[in-house]
Amino acid sequence: MYQSKRMILTIIIACQLIIVLDASIMITAIPQIGRSLHMTATSLTWVQNGYILPFGGFLLLGARAGDLLGRRRMLGIGIGLFSLASMLAGLAPTAEFLLVSRAFQGFAAALATPAALALLSASFVEAKERSRAIAIYSAVSAGGGSIGLLLGGFFTDFISWRVGMFINVPIGIALLYLVQRYIQKTGTRTGRFDFWGAIVSVIGMTAVVYGFVQAAERGWGKPETWISLAAGIILLAAFVLIEARATEPIIPLRLFANRQRSGAYLGRFLIVCGNFSLFFFIPQYLQNVLGFSSLEAGLAFLPFTGAQFGMMYLMPGLVHRFGNRKVLMAGLLLAIMGTLWISRIVGVQAQFFPQMFILLAIMGIGAGMVFQPLTALGLSDVDPQDTGAASGLINVAHQSGSSLGLAILISVFDAAIHTDQPSKIHFAHAISSSILGSVLFITSALIVTLICFLPASQPMREQALTDSCQGNEAS
Template identity: 35%
Template sequence: MSVSTRLRTSSDGTDTAAPAGRRRWLVLLVVALAQLTVVLDATIVNIALPAAQADLGMSDGQRGAVVTVYALAFGALLLLGGRIADFWGRKRSFIVGMGGFALASALGGVATSGEMLLAARGLQGAFAALLAPAALAVLSVTFPSGRDRVRAFAVYGTIGGGGAAVGLVLGGVLTEFLSWHWCLLVNVPIAVVAIVAALPLLQESRAEGHNRYDVPGAVLVTAGLASLVYGFSRAEGGWGRWDTVTFLVLGVLLLAAFVRVESRTAHALLPMRVLADRTRGGAYLVSVLVGAALIGALLYLTFHFQLVLGMTPLRAGLSSLPMTGAIVFTAPVVSKLLGTVGPRVLMTAGPLVAATGLLVMSRITVDGSYAAQVLPGQLLLGVGMALVFVPLQNVALLGIEPRDAGVASAAVTATQQIGGSIGTAVFTAVYAAVVTAAAGAQGPDLAALVDGYAWVFRSAAIGLVVAAPVAWTMIRVDRRRFGATEPAAHLG
């Protein structure tokens, strides 16, 4: 069996594709570039939206759709993308996904109409759904166990946690000094570097045996997730809207049918063995709750910076950096603690620390300063996110069979994406209700906006507090599995 085209079998019978020595860390660098590209794109465009709307003559609905279309395509196609990576090959899927993402970004960067920009964003989401699980699967099989795996996933988790804030900074810089077009075009050179490096570095790996695509499962999960994401996106206009209720109910029914089909087919798109483990299921639940809180908090924190504190896009982006800095400095410490205290303690403490940070930020006032009212909360939020993200990626993929690495990786990303969509919809509804109640006869003033932001932060904190007992009761992994060598222990 060729190492370059197949997973190689080790002496204990475990399939892996783990290059030795320094080459593994170069692989990590390539995967990190891919992860950074996908994460950046979730926020870098947000800063550019007002300029793009004015330039292209888009309506407010089209402006919101620029974000929704990307999330819709990304979230709905992730599981299918993960299975394609498993069957077709992770290296091949990585390169095609990165190349397609670059082309879609170039199309968006030269867009001359709102419709052209929306089409490009949909293509970005589709190729990201192939790229993201392929990248994480490559990382999983490259670092199968031990301390090197912990370090590698610490880097990956740091990018996942801090990349959103970096996207705000980069979006501010590009919009202010170049144009909004470069918030999309910047992906092209990054993708070229990643592809050129991936061609000689990445080893091909794929699931062995007779592989067949689960077409009914793919249709059900894609339609179900699309309905769910779209339904939540429509909730901004009210939870009682017919389209909101219809698409949410339809999404739940389709996903229930998907679970039923998957439990009965021999070629499942998402094998139930991936979800059946208690620890892995707990990691997925924590991922949903943390993704919802983080994305919602960052969105409304950006609004506070620009609308209340009067910051330019660049200053607003730079003001988001302390959270990223806290994640970067905390992550190495967390990776060392992982083998000492285990993921259960870290993933329980992390949401509580992050929730404390959000509650600190919920005390904002119209005339309050950034340094006194926002900065301390940002630092706590960053520390809490590092405590969660570093062990989360490890736990969610620990014990996964190599043949399921792609789809399990997709499930991790899908939970964060769906969580973010749900969180944004819920927090938007909370914000709208608070601002409407606080607005005077002349409409909402700055005080009403601040009240809305404060309640968003409190709501996000509640979600994080819920994540803590989920982690404590469901995450059961022997901490020695994250040491220098991996003992013969099992999840659960």
């Protein structure tokens, strides 16, 4: 039984790793992709958002599909389609072909990811083993981005950025075999797909992100900027109405009835808004200002990655001793401190070692302390029929934070650069402003978690919430 569970965890972690890697593996390759496919700086942001938006937008539909059609089946379908899309992206002859392939990748990832997390939740039910499994899953989810930077830089410098896509194909084939062999077939049930809810949410979020990208490229005064933002907000409001009236919604609004769970979702969204953007801006700074190669820019994130993965081994003990809330708060404070400090030292004459090295390690420790508690709290006290939706919602918060945070901070970068032909001084100043925006996002996450995890004022509600928190911390 132990060997079987270890193999299930290995499959789930490997699946999550290749999906998370693909959100960042292109970042260090962006200059070369732009040259080879003749893409502008603004259009290159869609290499990232073209993957992240359908990933986040269709996650809940993927979670619902897993509930109805079986989670093992959807995991296999998602991995198979992801491998095919990766091969197409690697072969892309034009920018348009690459962006469509990346969107296809994101859709496939949306089918596989919630099934993987739901299988993890169902396979590890004992408190101690579940805590360890979630710690490993959270470390891979959060740290996989920096591994992607390293691999992307290596492939770009020594072979080609296309290898970052091709490598998913043999890994995907191996995972398909292992899924069929080691994961038991899961049950199916009858029900309906909330197709319109999924479509409206994807189009709405895409419109909002497009509006911020247009603001960066054309300015806030252009009609297309405000029309896109207004349309996105209206569509997202319509999505909430659709979910409230749907017989079987992809987001059961009852998931937000628990204040702590709502805080976990919103807190995760805000943290990723700030955290993921660092993976985009810091490599650009290292390459364009300090003259790092693609591989060197990827290697520069090793202190972040090493610290984050190191926390994976300490987190079960920390959570057991101090509880999810205290560990989460401490991690957020470390992340804020490291990110704020690094925003102040970015400049033309800055040196990577020792200051940036140490600060990236501090930021990695902070990131390693926040995602496991947020995952555990996001899954706490969820009814069995809502497990898939809750798992999907955790990933939606993560991916929508990635895309929206990057879009907003790109507009901050563009506003701060002040010229069409920026010097290194202009570029460094704009990067510093963008990283300061990341600090504001992470600070907002701290405020949200403080509000959502404070005891209620009435004595009876206070005691009930205390009991609930103790139960969550034990899990």
